[in-house]
Amino acid sequence: MSFDIAAVGSQIGTTMLSSLGSDSGKVKALALAEGDKLALSLAKVAQLLAERQIDGEEAALLVRVQKDASEAVLASLAEISRVAASKAVMLGLKVVAGVVDAASGVPILGPLFAAASGLATGLATT
């Protein structure tokens, strides 16, 4: 089972753009391009999983690498702060998590949000 890469890319891109709340053409182009790149990367990770070339834990780490890179790309624009870039990428991935995890058969995006949630809980209790 696979997912529609173009549709997922578009969903990630538009969600990131909406989260960033910028009407700059440069930001729009970059957010949409990053959405497409993330979708392609997620499809590749899902394919590697399906072919049993990697396992679920490796997949989750590879997804984190992609998330980090997208944050770097978005943060490099002066218009976007770290919090906004980080939040936008997480929201973009969250909106497609159900589709991507179901298609992969293994939760490759789920662990990302579990880790973020654990971190938030840890910070709240300290």
Place this chain on the structure above:
Amino acid sequence: MQLPLQRLALFGPLLLTACVMLPHPADPQIVSLAKAVEAEAGTFFGELAGKRGPDCSFEANADGYDRLAQRAAALKLEISLGHGSPALVLASDALLRTLVDARASHAEASARIDDVHGACMAPGAIALNAEAVARASAAIAATQTTAGAQ
């Protein structure tokens, strides 16, 4: 009449805000350091993809990840010393995290030897990490090129 300290208290935060908001001039050194990370990553991951066991293991390549991290740290230092915008400081942090997680994914792959690749990382996974590091470092270099640096 205001005392100097009172003036500083009043205008200090305004000056600080102005400094943060002013566009930073392009810094060719940032371009050079960011491109060095991109080039080093291209060479490192390219060679890694062609290696067989035991040369492909994480242990055998840990020094390559160290070199990449050193280059990224030098980039962050240049940016943090005031030659880049606050946004760029954060972007360089994200680049460092990209490298840390790429390193961790290789360590994880090498720890699992019951798959078809043994201690090696799957070629597709190497390609994904290479592309991620390249696009993160290229984005930082591009901000300076846009600002006028060559």
